[in-house]
Amino acid sequence: MPGGKHVLGQGKNRIFGTAKVGDRGQIVIPQEARRFYGISPGDTLLILGNEASGLVVTRPEILNDLADEILGKEEHKT
Incomplete structure (x- = not known):
């Protein structure tokens, strides 16, 4: 995977990584998770x-x- 990131757990449950909470309380969902679940901007x-x-x-x-x-x-x- 790019940047040395790994998706852990290839069964029913998966771990896509971590997300830090920004100053405005926002998080960024890891790209691999967005792709896997089909999450797009505005969803x-x-x-x-x-x-x-x-x-x-x-x-x-x-x-x-x-x-x-x-x-x-x-x-x-x-």
Whole structure:
């Protein structure tokens, strides 16, 4: 990989590197991760977290699909 960067974990879970928080609270997602997940400038990402586990960055559609699945099942119960 360019610049001696490595993608760790080639299975289901991957580590793409680290990101420093800038003065304005912004981070840069590593290029390899942006390419792998098809993240482009202007895309919206969802930030989730809890005290014990930390942060998760994902696409909002992930939760929309989950909500549709849960709510769809709930509709059939009534």
